[in-house]
Amino acid sequence: MTATDWTPVFVLPNIPLEAAIGCEIAALAPAHDPRVRTLKRAHPSFRRFLSRFADNFGEKFEPSVLLLNTVAPPTFCDVAALASFRDLIALSAITRGRALELQHPRGHRVLFGEAFAIYPWMLDRHYEDVIGSTPAILGTHELSRFKGQSSPALFRTSLGENDIDQPLLASLMARWRRRYEVGEPARENVALMRSLNMAYHASLLPAGTETTFYDVGRVVSLWVSAFEILVHPGGNGQANRDKVFEMIERTCWAKAGSGQLAHDTGGKTKVKRTLASWLYQMLYECRNDFLHGNPVERGNLVLPTPQRTIFEYAAPLYRIALTAFLPLTYNVPRPSAEDARALGADIIDHMDFMRPQKSAEAALLTATRPPTGRAARRARITRPAP
Template identity: 70%
Template sequence: MTWAPIYVLPNIPLDAAIGCNLAVLAPAHDERVTALKRAHPNFRAFLRRFTDNFGEKFEPCVLLLHASAPESFRHVSAIASFRDAVAIAAISHARAHQLSHPRGMRVLFGEAFAIYPWMLDRNFEDIIGSTPALLGTHLVSSFKGQSSPSVFRTNLNPSAVDQPLLDALLICWRRRYEAAEPEWKDIALMRSLNMAYQASLLPAGTEATFYDVGRILSLWVSAFEILVHPGGNGISNRDKVFDLIEQAPWLIRASRDLAHDTGPAKKLVKRTLASWLYQKLNDSRNDFLHGNPVERDSLVLEIPQRGIFEYAAPLYRIALTAFLPLVYDRPQPSADEPSALGAWLADRMTFTDPQRSAEAALQTVLQPPLDPLAGHTRVTRPAPQNGPSQ
């Protein structure tokens, strides 16, 4: 058996497989999954026993691990890190597009990538349920799987994934779990992705309050801080996150402008809009976690009238751009080679487009909201004294 099914994910319909040569998320129609269904009737029966909450049948996608994967990749931490990388590459990209073009159905929350707690055993006989709250076995014939009642099963196609980011993350993922003694940078990245995935989940269910949103913001700030922690007895803080963000290889001129006041009121420093946004996240985290007085309006940005949590994922992409770093470094062919030059330009555009989308998303913090009746931006109150200037 070349590929082994490890988990199923019932909340995310896929057009095509996503992953690498060691691990993939594959739709049920993928040839690797169909081969497993032919070889193991119980596996086919298991996949066919899923419905949504209204009885519509579907087959979930499957997380597959290649037989050549070292034993360390079979540990739950490695598998979860793979899922985290895929989820963040998809969600950060979707959030960026949602800010710039707020329409359509997109994968915006981590529940889409939730791993189902029940799965067939290695012998394809019975199903095993395993979470911190349960451990049990049962018969496939009695099983009735369901997708989450909290999110739509929104289709994800390859173009909706930030592929340059995912490729870079999976290189680090492989290096982290192959190494007998992994580097701190790779450990920090996997920990940060784990926190970012948790931050991408719904704040709560039907009973969600703005306190729940504040908690989610706190997880996002933690994801940033883990990235910049130097290891050992070192510390991570807001200024180190500023330093990381400022290193990003900006593609939009306005993104690199040092025009926005950050820092304490008595010692303001001009930094990029991205750093200003991170300070807003950090200040909100401090207020919520320290029990300071908070109001619902504190989560809404003045000019765009959007929730600040909407900007966290694209901003995290900027931090990852600087951390990895994500730079297109293929040498440019000579103008005497028009075919090679054209291919190079197309490849560079494909590589830089997600970064440009993230930067454009952050720039919407300077844009008043659209008037749904008039179809143009409407005038809002001016920005606060230490806010972004237009």
């Protein structure tokens, strides 16, 4: 496959990539990717389009480009398929970033979905004019007058291979292909793409400068919906809290502390469940309070021990749910013990596969520990008044 086999579909100005992410059907690629460079040489107007982006302070950059294989089946050309492709990449990065941030707070990680926002203006298929298309606008304009910008609401934070949950990405990419390569996809694959769409929107900034705790409560509600979509049985069936508990409890835990049935998740029947289920219970109660109009205050969002908001735990908890749903298991046959080199390579591969799972579990376990260091200082500053 050569670089000329690809066509640019969208640009994403908020996420600088170190390398391309994708498969032989679609890819999210940086401007220095050979396929993008070939397109820039073949279409000077495309090169000029990419060169006309700057941040809010005039610093020039070239955006990332969502590429589609020119011979991709028509079902992959639909905007729903392309949006799902973006969603799965975004969640593979955000769940990883949130897990690391809970363990080692330092900022400058990809934590919000706006990093993967698709720019509303793009060159037309003839590489002549720019076209703007959203539910609010539809129009064309001259390329010579175009000035693209990144979002004013977040920094352009670079994304590398280690910033992405690679086992999750690979599994979601395979499910994406199975969802859109057939006319009648399996119900669970439709549910997965729908859940990823909800989770992507849950990962967006709650609001702008005017963010209130009501906005955060609303976003928590979207996270709960993302979990419920995964467990909906279809038809006239129902998705509820207990079904989400069942899914979470199917997880093959990598850390002993994660699997301890030591947490009361409420209800008439007192059942001890894992910490992950307890955190989902906190999300669930928060959703109910905010969406049903119950009396709420900032403290409704804060977990007492770590003095962090429940919102911060939603993404790594969603990764745990996906671990059970997909499921994410290392199924490579173990080489013979007599082949030391192959056995050593397999051990390394297994460790790499399990690293994001362990990180997600370690992130959830911070909910049982008081904050330290920078997190402690932030807790003292942001702790709600009694």
